[in-house]
Amino acid sequence: MTATTDSPTPRTINWAILGTGSIANDMVQILHQLPNTTVLAIGSRSPSSAQSFGSKWNIPRRVSYAEACSDPDVDVVYIATPSMRHPDDCRMALQHRKAILCEKSMAPDHIVAKQILDAAKSANCLCVHGVWSRFFPAMTKIRQIIHSGEIGEVRSARASFCQNDGAGSCSALAETGIYCAQFLQWVLGEDASNYCASADEKNGGGIGPVVKGATQTLHESGFDEHVTAIIEFPGKKIGTFECSLAHTSERSATVYGTLGVINVPFPFWCSTQVTVTKMTGLGSQQWSEPQVYEFPLPSEIVPLSTSEEVEGRPQTPGFNFVNSQGLAYEAAEVNRCFRGGLIETPLFSTAQCIEVLRIIADIREYASKGMS
Numbered sequence: 001m002t003a004t005t006d007s008p009t010p011r012t013i014n015w016a017i018l019g020t021g022s023i024a025n026d027m028v029q030i031l032h033q034l035p036n037t038t039v040l041a042i043g044s045r046s047p048s049s050a051q052s053f054g055s056k057w058n059i060p061r062r063v064s065y066a067e068a069c070s071d072p073d074v075d076v077v078y079i080a081t082p083s084m085r086h087p088d089d090c091r092m093a094l095q096h097r098k099a100i101l102c103e104k105s106m107a108p109d110h111i112v113a114k115q116i117l118d119a120a121k122s123a124n125c126l127c128v129h130g131v132w133s134r135f136f137p138a139m140t141k142i143r144q145i146i147h148s149g150e151i152g153e154v155r156s157a158r159a160s161f162c163q164n165d166g167a168g169s170c171s172a173l174a175e176t177g178i179y180c181a182q183f184l185q186w187v188l189g190e191d192a193s194n195y196c197a198s199a200d201e202k203n204g205g206g207i208g209p210v211v212k213g214a215t216q217t218l219h220e221s222g223f224d225e226h227v228t229a230i231i232e233f234p235g236k237k238i239g240t241f242e243c244s245l246a247h248t249s250e251r252s253a254t255v256y257g258t259l260g261v262i263n264v265p266f267p268f269w270c271s272t273q274v275t276v277t278k279m280t281g282l283g284s285q286q287w288s289e290p291q292v293y294e295f296p297l298p299s300e301i302v303p304l305s306t307s308e309e310v311e312g313r314p315q316t317p318g319f320n321f322v323n324s325q326g327l328a329y330e331a332a333e334v335n336r337c338f339r340g341g342l343i344e345t346p347l348f349s350t351a352q353c354i355e356v357l358r359i360i361a362d363i364r365e366y367a368s369k370g371m372s
């Protein structure tokens with residue numbers, strides 16, 4: 001088996017994609033290369049876009065969103081539309097009892113996310129929030145390092161995801177902040193289900209993460225474009241958070257322990273490298289040689305080229321986003337869960353998904369109060 005196969009005798013799974021934009025372009029190349037996987041339908045708001053994308057990527061059924069979701073032959077719907085559409089697009093797919101892989105952010109907050117996840121549970125449908133970071137082997141390694149005690153007791157962590165990339169067209173919290181929130185939860189959080197139990201105790205010192213400070217800059221469109229926050233996790237562990245769509249940062253993350261640090265360099269949200277540096281002795285002045293762990297992207301997945309022109313424009317072959325080969329981890333996990341009859345993935349559980357969106361909502365609320 002390779003990084004992207006999930007069982008020795010798998011059944012073929014038929015996918016539909018909603019939306020013909022940048023990430024759909026990357027994911028279709030992944031799905032075409034996963035074993036026993038077919039991209040059966042492309043759904044678009046516009047018949048001509050469905051036609052162009054379908055012809056470029058050899059997808060037989062070129063239809064509307066509603067037709068893609070209601071197609072009886074479709075097993076999994078990949079929602080690759082803009083974030084503000086995700087709740088409605090999820091509901092549409094669930095009405096037809098389809099499994100869902102929904103791009104981030106699945107919902108603006110934990111309340112809407114819970115409604116969707118509850119609907120998926122009632123329909124007995126798999127619903128995966130496509131925070132693709134969670135499916136990278138490097139993320140598993142980070143948890144192993146923490147649990148091994150190599151860096152001592154973890155006290156804090158930071159994550160920064162700032163890129164000058166269309167501020168004003170969407171929320172930085174939803175686009176890049178979610179990667180910081182999920183990282184901090186992964187390295188500082190306890191079992192996310194504890195958090196759900198305390199979800200109504202907003203100021204009652206519940207056992208989940210609590211936002212201790214947050215500030216934001218709003219774009220004239222009303223969307224947040226730069227947000228910073230401090231989050232206290234159980235055990236007084238502190239997470240520092242920064243996201244922006246208006247300026248740049250190194251887009252890395254770090255975990256700090258009593259005996260050393262874990263560095264996750266750019267691009268931390270789709271990481272292929274983790275470095276551990278131990279620091280001990282007087283003034284933490286004894287540094288170990290950094291131990292570097294590499295997790296190469298799945299070599300069987302390559303960028304596919306196409307000679308098609310779309311609307312008269314030649315198309316650039318390859319992927320739009322850094323490390324998009326790693327989308328294969330997420331898509332293979334969806335296939336595995338679907339085949340196994342699961343309704344959630346253990347790699348990003350329903351409870352963890354709700355907790356991450358709760359952190360985002362609490363940061364938004366805290367930062368908004370600071371502005372009034």
Ligand SMILES: NC(=O)C1=CN([C@@H]2O[C@H](COP(=O)(O)OP(=O)(O)OC[C@H]3O[C@@H](n4cnc5c(N)ncnc54)[C@H](OP(=O)(O)O)[C@@H]3O)[C@@H](O)[C@H]2O)C=CC1
Binds near residue numbers: 044080083
């Ligand atoms: N996992 C990852 O690495 C990445 C994830 N993303 C996420 O994927 C989602 C889509 O992002 P991206 O592909 O960059 O976006 P694009 O704008 O490139 O594409 C979105 C597509 O959605 C459809 N659409 C439906 N309603 C609208 C609307 N009101 N305005 C614009 N397009 C609309 C369009 O397809 P049509 O006209 O055919 O219906 C469009 O092509 C976002 O939620 C984003 O956060 C984005 C980049 C990377």
Ligand SMILES: O=C1OC[C@@H](O)[C@H](O)[C@H]1O
Binds near residue numbers: 163175269321322
């Ligand atoms: O989700 C994403 O949004 C922003 C992109 O730059 C990034 O690569 C991608 O993962």
